[in-house]
Amino acid sequence: MKGNKRAHLSIAKSSFEEEALTGPVEDYLKAIYALGRGSVSVATNDLAQKLDLAPASVSGMVRRLAGQGLLSYERYRGVTLTEAGRRAALRTLRRHRVIEAYLSGALDYPWDRVHDEAERLEHAASDELVDRMAAAVGEPVTDPHGAPIPSREGDMDETEYLSLAELGAGYGARVVRVSDEDPEMLRYLGELEIMPGAELVVISKAPYEGPITLTVSGTMLAIGPQLASQVMVEPLIDLEAPAH
Amino acid sequence: MKGNKRAHLSIAKSSFEEEALTGPVEDYLKAIYALGRGSVSVATNDLAQKLDLAPASVSGMVRRLAGQGLLSYERYRGVTLTEAGRRAALRTLRRHRVIEAYLSGALDYPWDRVHDEAERLEHAASDELVDRMAAAVGEPVTDPHGAPIPSREGDMDETEYLSLAELGAGYGARVVRVSDEDPEMLRYLGELEIMPGAELVVISKAPYEGPITLTVSGTMLAIGPQLASQVMVEPLIDLEAPAH
DNA sequence: CATTAAAGTTAGTCTATCCTAACTTGAACT
DNA sequence: AGTTCAAGTTAGGATAGACTAACTTTAATG
Numbered sequence: 058m059k060g061n062k063r064a065h066l067s068i069a070k071s072s073f074e075e076e077a078l079t080g081p082v083e084d085y086l087k088a089i090y091a092l093g094r095g096s097v098s099v100a101t102n103d104l105a106q107k108l109d110l111a112p113a114s115v116s117g118m119v120r121r122l123a124g125q126g127l128l129s130y131e132r133y134r135g136v137t138l139t140e141a142g143r144r145a146a147l148r149t150l151r152r153h154r155v156i157e158a159y160l161s162g163a164l165d166y167p168w169d170r171v172h173d174e175a176e177r178l179e180h181a182a183s184d185e186l187v188d189r190m191a192a193a194v195g196e197p198v199t200d201p202h203g204a205p206i207p208s209r210e211g212d213m214d215e216t217e218y219l220s221l222a223e224l225g226a227g228y229g230a231r232v233v234r235v236s237d238e239d240p241e242m243l244r245y246l247g248e249l250e251i252m253p254g255a256e257l258v259v260i261s262k263a264p265y266e267g268p269i270t271l272t273v274s275g276t277m278l279a280i281g282p283q284l285a286s287q288v289m290v291e292p293l294i295d296l297e298a299p300a301h
Numbered sequence: 302m303k304g305n306k307r308a309h310l311s312i313a314k315s316s317f318e319e320e321a322l323t324g325p326v327e328d329y330l331k332a333i334y335a336l337g338r339g340s341v342s343v344a345t346n347d348l349a350q351k352l353d354l355a356p357a358s359v360s361g362m363v364r365r366l367a368g369q370g371l372l373s374y375e376r377y378r379g380v381t382l383t384e385a386g387r388r389a390a391l392r393t394l395r396r397h398r399v400i401e402a403y404l405s406g407a408l409d410y411p412w413d414r415v416h417d418e419a420e421r422l423e424h425a426a427s428d429e430l431v432d433r434m435a436a437a438v439g440e441p442v443t444d445p446h447g448a449p450i451p452s453r454e455g456d457m458d459e460t461e462y463l464s465l466a467e468l469g470a471g472y473g474a475r476v477v478r479v480s481d482e483d484p485e486m487l488r489y490l491g492e493l494e495i496m497p498g499a500e501l502v503v504i505s506k507a508p509y510e511g512p513i514t515l516t517v518s519g520t521m522l523a524i525g526p527q528l529a530s531q532v533m534v535e536p537l538i539d540l541e542a543p544a545h
Numbered sequence: 546c547a548t549t550a551a552a553g554t555t556a557g558t559c560t561a562t563c564c565t566a567a568c569t570t571g572a573a574c575t
Numbered sequence: 576a577g578t579t580c581a582a583g584t585t586a587g588g589a590t591a592g593a594c595t596a597a598c599t600t601t602a603a604t605g
Contacts, residue, residue, distance in 0.1 A: 111564060193407075359553090
C-alpha cells in the first residue's frame with residue numbers, strides 16, 4: 058500500500074481509466090503534437106530543441122513512450138503519435154489553454170504571463186478544476202493568444218491561417234492568433250494592439266525582407282517580417298481587391 | 302545551458318532568492334510544521350505516517366534536508382525546522398490555504414474537495430498567482446475549514462482552540478475550525494451545519510466516550526467524541542455558566 | 546541492570562529523467 | 576562507389592525520491 062507498485066498489470070486500467078501521465082511525458086506528447094500537427098513524423102532533434110533537452114535524452118524517452126503505446130517510433134525515422142498519444146496531447150493542450158483563458162479572463166493576468174503559469178499548472182489541475190474554470194469564463198473557444206481550445210472530447214479546430222508576413226499589400230485582415238511563447242514579443246504586440254480580433258490593412262511591403270507597413274485600428278506602423286510571421290490572420294474578403 | 306547544473310555554487314543564491322524547492326521537499330516541511338507547530342521536535346515515524354512513506358525513506362530525506370539547512374536533525378532524536386525551513390513551510394501553507402479559499406470562494410468548490418486539489422496546485426502556483434487569488438476573494442484570513450492563512454511575510458495566528466469534545470455540558474461556543482483532510486467527514490459535518498462560524502451549545506455529554514448532544518442553529522443532534530475532537534471551538538463567554 | 550520491543554538507521558535496489566561522450570546511420574556530393 | 580557530416584543512437588553515469596531487509600539505539604520493564 059505504499060503507492061509505487063507501478064509495474065502493475067497493464068490489464069486492469071482498461072479503455073477509460075486514462076493512464077495518469079507524468080509532467081515530462083505530457084510535455085513530450087504536447088511538443089510532438091505541436092511539431093507534427095498530430096500526424097506528421099517528428100525528428101528527434103527538433104523535439105530535443107523544442108523541449109530544451111539533449112537529443113540523447115529524447116531518444117531514450119521516445120523508446121519508452123513507444124513501449125507504452127503513446128507513439129510509434131522507428132529508429133532514425135522520427136516519431137508519430139498514436140491515437141492514445143494524440144488524445145493525451147489534446148487533453149494537456151486543453152488544460153493549458155483553458156488555464157490561460159481563465160487566468161486572463163478571471164484573474165486579469167496580462168497575456169504575456171499566462172503561458173508560463175499554465176505550463177506548470179497544466180500538470181497539476183484536475184479535470185474538474187479545468188471544467189469549472191472553463192465554465193467560469195464562458196466556455197471559451199480560444200486562449201488569449203487565439204489558439205483554439207480542444208473540446209472535452211478531444212476535438213479541435215485545426216484550421217491553418219495565413220501569417221501576416223504572407224498577406225499581400227493592400228489586403229485587409231483580422232488577427233486570429235499570435236504565437237504565445239515569447240513574453241517580450243507579446244508585450245510588444247500588445248502595445249501595437251496587434252491581438253486576436255484586431256483588424257488591419259497592409260499598406261506596403263518593402264522588398265528583401267524589409268519592413269511591412271500597416272494600419273491597425275487607424276494607427277499606421279511598421280514591423281519586420283520575422284515578427285509578422287508570428288501573427289496569423291484571416292483575410293477580409295470585402296477589402297480583397299487592393300487599390301493601386 | 303541545459304538547465305541541470307544543480308551542483309552549482311551554493312554561494313550565488315543569497316539571502317533573498319529563496320531556493321526553489323521540489324514538491325516532495327515542500328511536503329516534508331509542511332508535515333514537520335504541522336506535527337511540531339514549528340518548534341517541537343518531530344519523530345521520524347510520525348513523519349513517515351503523516352506522509353504515508355516508509356520510515357527509512359524519511360531517514361534518508363531528513364539527512365539531506367538537514368544538509369540544506371532547512372531543518373536540524375540529530376540521529377534517533379527527531380527533527381526541528383530551522384528558521385529557513387519554517388519560512389518555507391509557511392510559504393507552502395499559505396499557498397495551500399489561499400488556493401483552498403479561492404477554489405471555494407471563486408469557483409464554488411465544495412469544501413470537502415478543496416484540500417486534494419490544493420495539495421497538487423500548491424507546488425505549481427507562482428507567488429503572483431497566489432497573491433491574485435487572495436486579492437480576488439478579499440484577502441481571506443482563513444481557509445474554508447477555518448485554518449489561519451499565513452501572511453505574505455510568514456506570520457500566522459497560532460492560537461490554540463478547545464475541541465468540541467473538551468467543551469463542558471451547558472457551554473455555548475462558536476466553531477472556528479475543523480480538520481480538513483477527510484472529505485467524508487467534511488461532508489457529514491456540512492450536513493450537520495457544523496462549520497466555521499456556526500454557534501452551538503452542548504446539551505449533554507454521555508459518560509464513557511458516549512455521544513455528545515448539542516444544538517446547532519436550533520437543531521438538536523448528537524455526535525461521537527471522536528468526531529467532536531476534530532471540531533475546534535471558541536467558547537462564548539456570555540453563556541458560560543451552565544444551567545442546572 | 547539485563548532483556549526486549551519499539552523506534553530509527555544503514556545498506557542495497559529501483560524507477561524516472563536527465564546528462565556527456567563516443568559511436569553508428571543515412572543521405573548528399575563528389 | 577567512397578567520403579563526409581549532420582542526425583540519431585548507445586553506453587555509462589548522475590540525481591531525486593522511494594522501497595525492503597537487516598541492523599542498531601533507546602527506553603521501558605521486570
